[in-house]
Amino acid sequence: MRVELQPHQTKTYYLKVSSKITTLRIKLNLWSLKEFNHKELQKQTILALFFGAMGIIILYNSIIYILTREESYLYYVLFLVSVSFHHLMYKGVAGVYLFSNETMRILIDYSSVIVAMPTISLALFTQHILRLKQYPKINKILNALLLLYPIFIVVIEITHSYQFRSLFFIIILLYLFAVTLYALIRKNKTAPLLFFAWLLFVSGGIAMYLSSLGVESIFDQLPYYPEFSLVAIVLIFSWLVSSKIKMLQEERLNAQKNRFLLKEFNHRVKNNMQIILSMLTLQKNGEIDQKSRETLKDLERRVVAISDQYTLLSIKEDSMTVDMYNYFTIIVNNLKKSFQKEIKTNINATSTMNSKEASYVGLIVNEALTNAFKYSNCDTINIVLKRKNSNYLLTIQDNGVGFSKRAKDGLGLMLIDTLATLQLNGQVEIKKQNGVKITIRWREDEERY
Numbered sequence: 001m002r003v004e005l006q007p008h009q010t011k012t013y014y015l016k017v018s019s020k021i022t023t024l025r026i027k028l029n030l031w032s033l034k035e036f037n038h039k040e041l042q043k044q045t046i047l048a049l050f051f052g053a054m055g056i057i058i059l060y061n062s063i064i065y066i067l068t069r070e071e072s073y074l075y076y077v078l079f080l081v082s083v084s085f086h087h088l089m090y091k092g093v094a095g096v097y098l099f100s101n102e103t104m105r106i107l108i109d110y111s112s113v114i115v116a117m118p119t120i121s122l123a124l125f126t127q128h129i130l131r132l133k134q135y136p137k138i139n140k141i142l143n144a145l146l147l148l149y150p151i152f153i154v155v156i157e158i159t160h161s162y163q164f165r166s167l168f169f170i171i172i173l174l175y176l177f178a179v180t181l182y183a184l185i186r187k188n189k190t191a192p193l194l195f196f197a198w199l200l201f202v203s204g205g206i207a208m209y210l211s212s213l214g215v216e217s218i219f220d221q222l223p224y225y226p227e228f229s230l231v232a233i234v235l236i237f238s239w240l241v242s243s244k245i246k247m248l249q250e251e252r253l254n255a256q257k258n259r260f261l262l263k264e265f266n267h268r269v270k271n272n273m274q275i276i277l278s279m280l281t282l283q284k285n286g287e288i289d290q291k292s293r294e295t296l297k298d299l300e301r302r303v304v305a306i307s308d309q310y311t312l313l314s315i316k317e318d319s320m321t322v323d324m325y326n327y328f329t330i331i332v333n334n335l336k337k338s339f340q341k342e343i344k345t346n347i348n349a350t351s352t353m354n355s356k357e358a359s360y361v362g363l364i365v366n367e368a369l370t371n372a373f374k375y376s377n378c379d380t381i382n383i384v385l386k387r388k389n390s391n392y393l394l395t396i397q398d399n400g401v402g403f404s405k406r407a408k409d410g411l412g413l414m415l416i417d418t419l420a421t422l423q424l425n426g427q428v429e430i431k432k433q434n435g436v437k438i439t440i441r442w443r444e445d446e447e448r449y
Contacts, residue, residue: 002033047093050227054084057234061241070248072241075125079237082117083230089114090226112153112165119169120146122201126176129190129240130183138179145172177202190240197236204229297338298412301370302363304334322358324349324385331366332383339373349385351392357444360423361385361394367412368396368438376400378435390444392426397437416440 005011031039058080065073088094089111095104107114123146126132132139145168152168155161180198183191204226222228325347332345353361365383372381378400386393413430416438420428426442 046224046227047091050224050231051084051088051093053231054080054234057238058084061238068245070241070245072125072128072244075121075128076237076241078121079118079125080234082114082121086114086118087226087230110157112156112162115165115169116149116153119172120149123172123176125237126180126194129194129244130180130188132179135179135182138182142175142179145175173202173205190243193236193240197233200229200232200236298370301335301338301366321352322355324351324353324358324361327358327362328365328383328385331362332369332381335366335369335373341373343373343378344380345369346380346382349383351385351387354444357424360419364394364416364419364440365396367416371412372396372398372400372436376436392440392442392444394440395437397435399435401435 003011003013058077061073061077061080064070065077085094088098089107094107095101099107123142127139127142132142149168149172153165156165177198180191180195184195207225328347328349332347336342336345369381372378376398378398381396381398384393384395417428420426420440420442424440424442425445426440429439431437431439
């Protein structure tokens with residue numbers, strides 16, 4: 001409705017205005033038509049530029065996500081879409097240009113969902129950018145909050161308790177802010193810029209929230225502060241995601257380089273082992289007595305057991321772990337060839353193990369089997385390796401006649417005990433019951449690596 005006043009003329013008008021979702025802030029101004037059109041054109045132009053820029057950024061980052069499949073880009077796009085839609089509703093652009101009055105009424109009824117989507121996507125984005133998996137307890141709490149948030153929204157919608165709809169929103173934002181501050185203190189490389197972005201986001205959110213409550217508004221002095229803060233946040237997030245992609249690429253290159261170096265190292269160690277074996281073979285075939293020949297033969301078997309591990313490592317893409325079933329199988333086959341005995345050997349081992357720890361276990365199994373092949377006169381040997389969480393249980397059992405005095409007092413059992421107790425920090429139990437049963441329990445200790 002257009003109002004025209006003549007000089008010295010007075011008219012009284014009554015306005016009836018209501019809102020279901022926010023406090024109304026009404027400021028009456030007396031404008032000339034030309035000045036009003038100029039202000040309105042300026043406002044519409046700024047909003048058009050803002051939403052147009054957001055649309056281009058959304059499209060650009062969607063394409064990058066399709067090409068890279070990097071989750072950070074996905075959550076970034078979801079954040080951009082949801083925050084842009086929320087802002088379309090907040091500024092009234094959606095009601096004027098996009099949706100009918102009936103559609104707007106439906107959307108307003110589900111305003112809790114519209115507010116929740118930017119929060120959830122922002123939380124997921126923060127989780128991936130900061131790599132919160134490195135902080136397990138913090139990450140678990142965030143996952144729990146993200147799981148409870150949709151449930152909370154459903155309860156709000158069912159009970160129509162709209163006065164509480166901002167409660168969980170505020171809790172998650174405060175938690176994310178605290179998490180980013182914690183990461184900043186822990187000198188997380190991405191935390192400083194993310195923390196600055198959070199300051200902008202929180203300040204813009206507080207300004208909008210206070211305005212909607214009718215408490216205070218900064219928009220008279222800074223009418224486009226939310227748009228300014230969102231643009232700044234978008235630029236920061238874009239830089240963070242691109243930096244993460246670059247960092248991941250560098251990590252992949254370093255990982256490939258390290259794998260190559262490890263393979264080369266394993267190959268060289270294996271070659272050195274072969275040289276040692278050749279020297280032992282030459283010495284063993286020399287003019288020495290039978291006892292010395294047996295000692296050299298035992299030493300040869302130990303070197304072979306270590307060499308077998310490096311054979312496995314040299315053919316694996318991930319040269320940090322050893323498949324223990326394959327390792328035990330190679331040890332058994334080598335001993336069968338060495339002793340020229342066909343003893344039935346059952347292996348139950350599904351675990352992989354760090355290469356350093358695997359070398360100790362391989363030597364233990366080699367010593368136990370050597371004793372069984374030499375002294376027990378058995379026809380069946382069972383090898384079982386079980387893992388539960390970080391706890392290992394190794395059992396080696398034969399159905400032979402038990403220990404001879406020589407086996408019981410020999411170097412083999414001393415090596416088993418030393419490797420199990422000192423190197424693995426484990427416990428050894430040896431029983432003679434229907435043969436010999438060796439049981440070793442230990443806990444994986446990451447500090448050893």
